[in-house]
Amino acid sequence: MEIRLAKHAGFCFGVRRAVELARETAEKVYKEERGEGTPRVFTYGELIHNKTVVDELAAIGVTAIESPGEAGAGDFVIIRSHGVPESVGQELVSRGIKCIDATCPFVAHIHEIVSAAHAAGENVFIVGEPTHPEVIGINGHCGNSARFIRTEEDAQSLRSETGCLVVQTTFDYDKFTKLAGIIADIAPGITVHTTVCPTTRERQAEAEELSRSCDIMLVLGDKTSSNTQKLKKICEKNCSRTQNAAKPSEISLDLFEKRDIIVGVVAGASTPDSIIREVINTMNEQGMAEINEATENVTAEAAQTIEENVVFDDNAIDQTLRQPHCGQILSGKVIQISADGEVSVNVSYKYDGYIPREEFSNDPELDPATVCKVGDTIDVEVLKVNDGENRVLLSRKDVERQKAWDEFAKDPDVSEKVFDGVCKEVIKGGVLVALDNGAAMAFVPASQVSTRFVQDLKQFVGKPMRLKVLEVDTKRRRVVGSCKAVLVKEAEEAEKAIWDKLEVGMKTTGTVRRLTNFGAFVDIGGVDGLVHITQCAWGKIKDPSEVFTPNQKIDVIIRELDKENKKISLGYRELLPKPWTTADERYPVGSFVEGKVVRIVPFGAFVSLEPTIDGLIHISQVGLKRVSKVEDEINVGDRVRCKVIEIDTAKRRISLSRRDALIDENPEEAAEIIAREREQRERERAERQEKRVQEEQARRENQAAAREERRRERGERQERRRREEDYELPPVESATTSLASLLGNIVVEENGENNEGGEN
Ligand code: SF4
Incomplete structure (x- = not known):
């Protein structure tokens, strides 16, 4: 029996990378004894379609979850090589879960294509199985807007469509080329991206070739593995004795009853090398004991092929993926941000890259997690292609600086x-x-x-x-x-904004900035207005400083606006209660107040109680003694304490008594003074009375003397008249008349005498 092992068998690059990441993560996280707070390590879905490997991972504490909610904050979740929809990555991050992105770079490349197309508003078409996790993930990077193509009928339905078309990495390459040919003919507006993984292509080509020349084909791999099942289909086309087995125990020994047969062995991308070796060994042990020698060689060759295969895979990837060089600027996807700020980036190279924290930003304080997250695409500069530990050393800060400068310098509106x-x-x-x-x-x-x-x-x-x-x-x-x-x-804009909203009658709060003798300038939020001295208070004031102090906060009302000349007239007193309306509350009768004498008049003194309210001390109330002049007791400028004895708010009058205040201050001394004053007044009154009596006496005596004098003079006049009559008598008629006249005179004179007597 001859065993022909396909060159490309066993783990592909993407699967191997995912499995290694899972093992490394488990090793790091579980290096110490696990306790209650120890984070857990999960894979998002089974990491690969191989039960043996899945069981191995479970044994080291890496199990699968099917939704983000199954992990908690601080846990680690490894995204398998199939990738996941964008929303899943975002949800994991939002839950505080640490994502380790093991999406195969070939798959990540498809994500980039569909994401850009979707952002540009293009239609997206995916050739593949809609329920396959990889296809679900791809669709999740174009807003789940893709249309799926599986058959030639599906392809025919794209006539005259435009957009972009990608293909599932493990799709049958030959079938895809047929579909792509149809689409190119009927829908030239669709850009076709041949994204079948090169590894898959190679495996399928080998399966095709081997199955044509072998009697038996063994397809090693899980029944749930899409690429394994595709290999099986290809083999079955050419070889009716094709068998799929995930492990040695599943191989039917009946196949090996003949010795002169050629057995071809192919394996899916998720089949571990160990299983391939085990299968070959089992075939030797159980079916081909007689040709052990030959099969040993085959087994050795197989092992070597597997090793070569690994090398070949790397080379293939080198050829397919980027070939970075120092100084090159690349776009990469963030796959992990460590707690110390190191950012791991998938740069579509066989090795992942990393940005040390100091190379992330020009700001040493900047936490990378605040500006990017897992899944983001960032531009980086390659500092070293291989840092000695199979990692690409990257820098972001110079790229960012250069990008920022280019943007800045080219900005026409800078x-x-x-x-x-x-x-x-x-x-x-x-x-x-x-x-x-x-x-x-x-x-x-x-x-x-x-x-x-x-x-x-x-x-x-x-x-x-x-x-x-x-x-x-x-x-x-x-x-x-x-x-x-x-x-x-900014000041101009702020001022304009303020002017725009100012209106006559508007009330606002301002700050007293400057006092002058004609008013106060008040800042009302960026512009100054003037409170004229007449608007500072309800009463008359001589200077605004009587009312305001610099930096005092006051409420004002806009009285006038002159937007053209930028002048604002403000009112202050309008917002104050009129002083006299509440004066009786502040100055109740019987209360004592203090004020400054501001004016003296003959009948009293005006005392300023507040800028707008003066009270009057009547002259009779200026002191304990009666005074003829107010100035004898108080003068302008004196501060005096008084008692409110009457208030009339309607007439705006307050009567004050300084006398009562003095009595209140020192009742005994005041009583003495008042008593002395009273005595003095009594004495003076008595003297005045005495004087009046004497004057009356003198007046009467004078009157009596005057009357006597008048009587004597009258007697003399009568005597003289009599003597004149005796000397020359007039004629009879005239004498009669004259007698009557004479008698009349006598009556008059008698009356006159009586009148004089009446005066007495
Ligand atoms: S089959 Fe290809 S695309 Fe899929 S994981 Fe392997 S290398 Fe990546």
């Missing part, structure tokens, strides 16, 4: 934009600001740091700054910026 940054150091003539976008260090001259003159620029170091670009020197990669321009622009 001078219009505002950039954030952090002041790093003070240099001659200004400061250096590291732009947050990582594009460059911008130089900000001292005169452009602030709107004010700044003596000590060191105060800005370490602080965030915002700047506008004044100059970009692309050759010297130099940027000159201005923070002042940003501040000025």
